[in-house]
Amino acid sequence: MSWAGPEDIYLSTSLASYLDTNAVLEGACERVIVGDLYCDIPLGLYVIRGENVVLIGELDLDKEELPSRMTCVSPAEIRRAKKAERDSSELKGMMKQRMDFLDMD
Numbered sequence: 001m002s003w004a005g006p007e008d009i010y011l012s013t014s015l016a017s018y019l020d021t022n023a024v025l026e027g028a029c030e031r032v033i034v035g036d037l038y039c040d041i042p043l044g045l046y047v048i049r050g051e052n053v054v055l056i057g058e059l060d061l062d063k064e065e066l067p068s069r070m071t072c073v074s075p076a077e078i079r080r081a082k083k084a085e086r087d088s089s090e091l092k093g094m095m096k097q098r099m100d101f102l103d104m105d
Contacts (some may be wrong), residue, residue, distance in 0.1 A: 023048040023056060032078050034085055038070050039078035 028046040073081070074094050 013030075021053055022050045023053055032082065034078060034081040035077060036069050036071060037073045037081050038066065039073050039075050041075055041078075 001090045025043075025046040026047070028043045030043055032041060
């Protein structure tokens with residue numbers, strides 16, 4: 001998910017069709033959310049190809065969209081949390097595979 005202010009969005013459209021619209025976001029950032037932690041990772045200049053554009057809207061930067069329980073952390077900390085979540089998910093999958101021989105139905 002990318003976030004940009006209204007002054008950071010530039011659009012170029014083809015005269016043939018509005019389906020060929022490309023979006024160039026300047027100063028875009030990606031918000032990574034893991035559990036109750038989040039981090040805005042800067043992407044810089046970001047180009048979105050026209051066939052991937054469904055809707056473009058303006059984000060109200062004054063309105064906070066996240067619940068109050070969410071905590072902003074550093075990129076290094078969000079990477080550690082993401083790795084821990086991935087490792088936990090892999091462990092659950094591995095345990096499920098090992099327990100599949102037990103037919104609980």
